[in-house]
Amino acid sequence: MxxxxxxxxxxxxxxxxxxxxxxxxxxxxxxxxxxxxxxxxxxxxxxxxxxxxxxxxxxxxxxxxxxYTHPSSEACNVFNSFMASSFAINLPVITEKEAKKLFKKHSNLTLISASSFKSTGFSKGKHRVVEKPCISLLCLHKGFIPLGEEEFPKQINGFDVDVQEGYCSFGTGRSIDFGGHIRRARGINTPGNGSIGGFVDLSDGLVGLITCAHVVFSSDELLIPNSEMHNFVLGKGTDLNVEFFDKNQHNFQVCGTIVNKCFPLSSKNNSVDAALIKLDPTVNEFEFPVTDQLYSAGFDPNKSPIFTGEVVNVPDPDPVFKVISKITDKSDSVVKYGSKTRFTIGNLYFNGAHIRFVDDTGNLPDNTVAVMCNQIEIQSLPHGTFFEPGDSGAFVFCINPDKTLSCLGMAIGSTTKGSCFVTPMTRILILLVFLIY
Structure with a gap:
């Protein structure tokens, strides 16, 4: 064949x-x-x-x-029908085990999520969006079944299945902009620029910076098993240097060295795409930027928002009742600062989405690579964009009642229907930092 x-x-x-x-x-x-x-x-x-x-x-x-870069408008139309002011807490979910079976069975499948609305009649030119909770599936090309495979199921766990066209991709970009840019040192074949996420205190007294692994590792390096990263790091030395854009110097400067990474190569890594960079002691910590966009989120545009240091505890989807638990005591609005779109506001939409990312050639990887389960889906506000390529690695924050910020997770990529995906920060810290220090 x-x-x-x-x-x-x-x-x-x-x-x-x-x-x-x-x-x-x-x-x-x-x-x-x-x-x-x-x-x-x-x-x-x-x-x-x-x-x-x-x-x-x-x-x-x-x-x-x-x-494949221009899927039909069906998925966007359905997704934009849900412009809610509250987190969708009663949507059906699929467990990680069920999701991996579906990805293995259907090579055309790119996203498993849920929706309060179902699409009908799109292929017949009589498109309607009806209010009905359903399992939402995205695939590369709707209306065609890969040779040797079956059609998508009509129902899953008693809920109707709504199949639409689209895909998910990582958010690495190549644009050079002021503030927040991070990249692998020159001369290394990596995808491009990403965003500075945030900082963690390391046990040796230094500061660590977290961003997405796909931002600072080449495609071949991402395939190195996570268990072998320690020996890989020891052997590479300065080849693992990372640069950030220094606004004072107006150019890229080395800021530290990669010391660990986690990437979805098997079911054992809990679907985390992240890299830990140990910063040089001479590098000052970064502040949350002051921007005019703060006013639209209810902040003082002349002051940086205060991060409390709290990491939001994101509940896992309930495998028995098939519904999502509310992220307690938090606003449904979230904010982030990325190197491409800067400060943006979005809404919590769904916790429990399963993703298989499409690479730059339009191909799907095999079933052991770049499948990320139980991710948080974020929706852009009307007439706004929450995430664009180049924002990978940006931290996403929940807004507390007193207008302080708590860290929800890290933005990793987006879909063609307009949503952004976030990995809960609790998973990132456990796998990337706590297990090596």
């Missing part, structure tokens, strides 16, 4: 050499119809024009084009 796909890919690229820059991937699928005809799905990014002369068939099989 792989040989046929490689041959077809070479044939298409020989006819349309411009597609070499569009990171295409090929797969065999069945159409979701009674006849279930076999097609060859070509996923691409960028723009394909009529003059490119894409063939209608490859090796006698109908060729279907799919631009």
């Amino acid at each position: 792989d040989t046929l796909l490689q041959a077809a890919k070479c044939m298409i690229l020989s006819i349309c050499p411009r597609l070499r820059q569009n990171a295409i991937s090929l797969s065999f699928c069945h159409e979701c119809s009674q006849e279930r005809p076999l097609v060859m799905m070509m996923s691409y990014k960028g723009v394909i024009e009529m003059k490119d002369g894409i063939p209608k068939k490859a090796m006698g099989i109908n060729l279907v084009l799919y631009n």
Whole structure:
């Protein structure tokens, strides 16, 4: 099968050499119809024009084009129907064990979440969004079933399943902006820039900085088992240096060295994507920036918000009653400061989402890599954006009644429907800091 796909890919690229820059991937699928005809799905990014002369068939099989960077608007329409002022606490959930079975069974699946609204009639041009609690599934290309697999279930745990098109991706960016930027030292093949998250006191009296692992590690380095990180760190030395953007010097300066990382390589790491950087003693701690945007969240725009030092205890989804527990004593609004979007406000939406991230070529990794379970889903406010690529690693804070901040977790990525995902800080601290100090 792989040989046929490689041959077809070479044939298409020989006819349309411009597609070499569009990171295409090929797969065999069945159409979701009674006849279930076999097609060859070509996923691409960028723009394909009529003059490119894409063939209608490859090796006698109908060729279907799919631009994975522009999924249909169905998921966004449904998600935006829920602009609530309170955390959705009565949505159905799926356990981590059930989620991993679904990811293994359906290679096209990218997100398992929930919704108060269900989509109907989108493919027939009669789209309606009805109020009905359901299990929400995102997939790469709706209407097509990968060869050898089954359709998605109609119901899970007694709740209807709503399938929409979209995917999740990490939030690494390449833009250079003032304040909050962090990256691996020059010369290392890493994805780009991310955001400075926050700081922790280490047992040796120094300060540690936390950001996402995918921000400061290359793709190959992310595949190193977490259990082997200690020996890897000892052997790399200054190759693990990290730089931050110094606003006073107007350039990047080395600020510390990576000492640990955790990344989803198996079910044993509790779905954490994080890196710990030991800061150089000469580096001053960073303050929460003062910005005009503070006023919209009810803060004094002339003063930095106060972080209490509290880490929010996020309850796990209840596997018996299938509902989410409320995050007690906290506002449903959350804030973050990232290097790309700076200070933004969002709403708590769902605790218990399961994610499989799509890489930059539009491919899904295998079932042991980059699957993150029981993440917190954050919704942007109307006419606002909570998270964009480049914000990975930014800490997300709950707002206390007295306008102080408590740390909820770390932003790791976003979906095409407009939500952001946050890993609870309690998990990050246990796996990244407490277990090595």
